[in-house]
Amino acid sequence: MNEVAVDLEELKDKIIAQPDVILDDREIMRALISANEKSLGGNIIDLRGIAMERLESRLDRLEDTHRSVIAAAYDNLAGTNQIHRAILSMLDPVAFEDFLKGLGGEVAAILRVDCIKLVLESTANAEGEIAVRRLGDVLSVVPPGFIDAYLTQGREGVPTRQVTLRQLRPESEILYGDAADWVNSEALLKLDFGSGTLPGMLALGSEDPHQFRPNQATDLLAFFAGVFERQMRRWLS
Incomplete structure (x- = not known):
């Protein structure tokens, strides 16, 4: 347990030191949003999550156009x-x-x-x-x-x-x-x-x-x- 706590503490320090690594990674952000939606319960709609999905879809289309x-x-x-x-x-x-x-x-x-x-x-x-x-x-x-x-x-x-x-x-x-x-x-x-x-x-x-x-x-x-x-x-x- 102590080793797990140390690893989590090291990971926390790295995230605090370089938060852009998390923000720039789509898969991690998607997982965090999904975890947040589950914690809210089934009767609550997360408008921020919906807005982010739409923005992500627009970004994909813009990247395709750019290519x-x-x-x-x-x-x-x-x-x-x-x-x-x-x-x-x-x-x-x-x-x-x-x-x-x-x-x-x-x-x-x-x-x-x-x-x-x-x-x-x-x-x-x-x-x-x-x-x-x-x-x-x-x-x-x-x-x-x-x-x-x-x-x-x-x-x-x-x-x-x-x-x-x-x-x-x-x-x-x-x-x-x-x-x-x-x-x-x-x-x-x-x-x-x-x-x-x-x-x-x-x-x-x-x-x-x-x-x-x-x-x-x-x-x-x-x-x-x-x-x-x-x-x-x-x-x-």
């Missing part, structure tokens, strides 16, 4: 760095052929997409199409009107946006070729090369159906599209 905000900030920062790295890689080539190779290689790897297609509308003849094929698989030349039709899925009167995100498998192989069998989500960046020129489109395809979703923000991709347009005007001039 969500921090996670979103980190994701946004990572996305910004990713786009910046892709742009710097895209600005390095001095020849159009190297530009296309880098687009389908290093840029695609940085953006973590499985397939990139640069789509240009053109009225090129057969000789022009042969010349395009020599530039590689990244570049795809389509007839005028194809891009708007692809963005709107053939629905007339539907306005097109600079960035379109969607989760679907392409209905045909015109754009992605054999990769159309496993592309499950895509980001479509409509490109404006200036007055008097036909539009273009950059298609980013992913096997992951959740990589590009319609409810995602498009600010970074819109910035990337703007830089890409200006880079392409240099090659098309």
Whole structure:
């Protein structure tokens, strides 16, 4: 009994010396409140205990919100760095052929997409199409009107946006070729090369159906599209 009394006295001295240790520990405070409620009896309502439970619930919600905000900030920062790295890689080539190779290689790897297609509308003849094929698989030349039709899925009167995100498998192989069998989500960046020129489109395809979703923000991709347009005007001039 003497040993128990000594231990209790030591514990009491520690609590008096550092009361914050008790106040900051939720489990201990919860146990103390529960013990206090039992001592009051079953016919008495402890309003302080109820208020503390509500405050604790609010604190939990605030902490969850705080964690969500921090996670979103980190994701946004990572996305910004990713786009910046892709742009710097895209600005390095001095020849159009190297530009296309880098687009389908290093840029695609940085953006973590499985397939990139640069789509240009053109009225090129057969000789022009042969010349395009020599530039590689990244570049795809389509007839005028194809891009708007692809963005709107053939629905007339539907306005097109600079960035379109969607989760679907392409209905045909015109754009992605054999990769159309496993592309499950895509980001479509409509490109404006200036007055008097036909539009273009950059298609980013992913096997992951959740990589590009319609409810995602498009600010970074819109910035990337703007830089890409200006880079392409240099090659098309």
